[in-house]
Amino acid sequence: LLQVLCRGGWTSSPKNRRSAPPGPWPLPIVGNLLQLDSRPEKKFAELAKIYGPVMTLQLGCVRTVVISSAQAAREALQTHDLAFSGRTIPGTATAHSHDRLSVGWLPASSPTWRSLRRIMTLHVFAAKKLDSTRTLRRQILEDVVAGLRKSALSGFPVEIAETSFRAVCNFLSNVLLSTDLIKPNPEEEDSKDLISVMRSFIVELGKPNLADFFPFLKRIDANGRRRQAAVYYGQLLLMIDDLVNKRLQVREKPAGDLIARETDVLDSLLDIFEDKREETIGMEHIKVLIMDMFLASTDTISTTFEWAMAELLRHPDKLSRAQAELEQVSGRGNPIEESDIPRLPYLDAIIKETFRLHPTAPLLLPHKAEEETELCGFTVQKGAQVLINTWAICHDPSLWEDPGSFVPERFLGGPGPIGSIDIKGHNFELIPFGSGRRICPGLPLAMRMLPLMLGSMINCFDWKLPDGMKPREMNMEDVLGVTLRMAHPLRVVPFLCEPM
Ligand code: HEM
Numbered sequence: 086l087l088q089v090l091c092r093g094g095w096t097s098s099p100k101n102r103r104s105a106p107p108g109p110w111p112l113p114i115v116g117n118l119l120q121l122d123s124r125p126e127k128k129f130a131e132l133a134k135i136y137g138p139v140m141t142l143q144l145g146c147v148r149t150v151v152i153s154s155a156q157a158a159r160e161a162l163q164t165h166d167l168a169f170s171g172r173t174i175p176g177t178a179t180a181h182s183h184d185r186l187s188v189g190w191l192p193a194s195s196p197t198w199r200s201l202r203r204i205m206t207l208h209v210f211a212a213k214k215l216d217s218t219r220t221l222r223r224q225i226l227e228d229v230v231a232g233l234r235k236s237a238l239s240g241f242p243v244e245i246a247e248t249s250f251r252a253v254c255n256f257l258s259n260v261l262l263s264t265d266l267i268k269p270n271p272e273e274e275d276s277k278d279l280i281s282v283m284r285s286f287i288v289e290l291g292k293p294n295l296a297d298f299f300p301f302l303k304r305i306d307a308n309g310r311r312r313q314a315a316v317y318y319g320q321l322l323l324m325i326d327d328l329v330n331k332r333l334q335v336r337e338k339p340a341g342d343l344i345a346r347e348t349d350v351l352d353s354l355l356d357i358f359e360d361k362r363e364e365t366i367g368m369e370h371i372k373v374l375i376m377d378m379f380l381a382s383t384d385t386i387s388t389t390f391e392w393a394m395a396e397l398l399r400h401p402d403k404l405s406r407a408q409a410e411l412e413q414v415s416g417r418g419n420p421i422e423e424s425d426i427p428r429l430p431y432l433d434a435i436i437k438e439t440f441r442l443h444p445t446a447p448l449l450l451p452h453k454a455e456e457e458t459e460l461c462g463f464t465v466q467k468g469a470q471v472l473i474n475t476w477a478i479c480h481d482p483s484l485w486e487d488p489g490s491f492v493p494e495r496f497l498g499g500p501g502p503i504g505s506i507d508i509k510g511h512n513f514e515l516i517p518f519g520s521g522r523r524i525c526p527g528l529p530l531a532m533r534m535l536p537l538m539l540g541s542m543i544n545c546f547d548w549k550l551p552d553g554m555k556p557r558e559m560n561m562e563d564v565l566g567v568t569l570r571m572a573h574p575l576r577v578v579p580f581l582c583e584p585m
Contacts, residue, residue: 104464106150108132108141116143118298124565126447129153130477139461141469145298147173149470150460153477155484155513157461158520161452161471162513165460166521167193171453173470176296176303177289180315181322186373189381189450193522200363201374205526208353209261209378215529218260219423222537225256226420229538230545233579242551242576245394249387249538254280256534257382261350261375262328279324279379286317287384291566321379325372329355351375382527385445386534388570392443393435393539395575396491398548399556403493407431408582411544418582420541423533432540434493436532437508440479440517442491445568447476449519475516476569484514508532546579 109132111117121128121144129151133140138154152158161169170193174184184190188205191198208214229252236243251267258266258279266279294310296303306312332351354371357363397404408417410431415421426432452471457464465471480488485503486495498504506512509528510520518525525531542548550559562572 105466106139106141106460106463107136108143109136111143114145116145118145123293126474126476126565126569129448129472129474130480133474133477139463144470146300147298147470148466148468149472150454150465151472151474153474154481155478158473158475158478158516159513160461161473162510162516162519162521165458168456168458169452169454169465169471170194170522171455173297173451173453175290175451176294176300176306176311177314179303180311180318183318183373186370187377188374188526189377192455194455197365197370200366201370202522202526204354204357204363204366204374208357209350210526210529212529215533221259222256222423222533223420225252225259226537226541228255230420230541233542233546234581237546237579237581240578242578245575245577246387246391246570247574249390250284250383251280252538253383253386253534254283254379257379261378262332263349263351264328279321282317282320282324283379283383286314286321287380287567289314289317291568321376322372325375329368329372329375378527381525382530384568384570385527386531386538388568389436389439389443389445389531389535390538391571391575393439393535394542394548394577395559395561395571396439396442397435397543398550398575398577399559399561400491401556403435403491404543404548407435408543411540415540415544418545421537421544423537425540426533426536429536429540430497431493432536434496436535436539437496437506437515438491438493440508441485441515442479442489443563443569444475444479444517446517446519447565447569448472448474449516450523452523473516473519478514478516545582547582548577548579551576551578 109117109120112119120132120142129140129142130153132142133151133153138152138157140151140153142149142151152161172190172192174190178184178187178190188198188201191201193199229248233243233248255265255267258264289310292310295307296310303311329351332355336352336355354374358366358368358371397407410429411417411421414428415425421429449472452473454465454467454469454471457467459465478484482488486492495503496506502512503514506515508515508517510516510518510524513520518528518531550556560573563569564572
């Protein structure tokens, strides 16, 4: 019966069994689930040492192919980009039909997905668009620095992920909606605030869900994950609905009644909708796109920022080297300018090394084979889930010397391929944003925000661990939710910096 429910699981056809990638023998019903724990990327990496870089696992009912080498990732995401561009849909993503409206879950073959990607490329993340919001980023950064100066005077520790989460959220709400959605003071938040709802939603999305391994349970939502996700999702949509409706009212006023204002991303999206420039795009797609951009950017950027700060605090020599570079280029004590970034190779190396050691999305988002495909000499069945284990690739000792250590210097252009690696999806040794047609569309924004925030924080302040804690005593344990984040949020005390 289970075989039928799973629609052709492990033992579907003798032909497939012969040529499928190897993997551990699955138990009835649960398949290989019992071999996993809360850190699947690490278990997959261990199993790949036995079964190889292209491996089959049966996760409950879900046939899964796990890819664990740079070369196999290249073949999957470059050679067979289209074939593996589908998505398996988590149960929580079906709340309010999110999977049918969201760029993150629609299949890449759908015209709506193509329209949404085009809109993001041209109207949100194009270099010209990002250049035009430079002053806004600068303003928000100055606000963050001003807030931290107050903390520096009081001597209280600040939570790094919280600070950056709010900064990213604030920046996005200004660029997308020309609104400050974030209360200046965290204590003022109530439970319906954008930040708290988003946080709760992200936590919910990161919890394991039975229906993701036994899709026939999706309907009954046995552990209630979809119901809970639907509550937060509904609250977020209501907030965005409200903002969009207010904007529509403003746009309806005759031009003479309007106070001149800059147009923002929401205006561009509404223009596209009203002029019917993208046939398949309805108002609901626009609202969901705005929500997706908030959800996809805040956790990812703040997690990466937190890891980078933690590694620098653990390695004071590397922090000093970064500060010396910043002093030369930007002058000590100031937030840095975006135009400084290309002249800060060590800062860039720190960000790359942070992505390598602590990949934000260690398994990317789940891909799906849209058709039966030959991969590295094996047959991947149509419908199989395809996971790219970037954590395994980033910790592969055949690619990286001393892979468990934080060594930004490896990216400083020495001999060999690693020195000149970029993270834009061309070098499969390091693909924190993925690669191919499903590569993260927010990469250009993330790669402006991260150096800007990190550079400014270490250029404006000296940082100390609270309660006399020594760098070697820091707890660097990680935990996997939607992103791979620090299990114990980093708290540090800022000090107004002294000249070097
Ligand atoms: C440090 C920052 C970020 C990291 C590490 C990151 C990483 C990723 C990864 C790994 C994927 C999945 C790629 C795949 O499945 O192959 C993804 C998808 C996506 N990201 Fe990002 N991301 C970041 C920031 C952003 C930002 C700032 C935005 C937008 C404001 C964004 C929007 C999206 C969207 C919409 C998708 C889904 C694309 C699709 O499925 O077609 N991300 N991101």
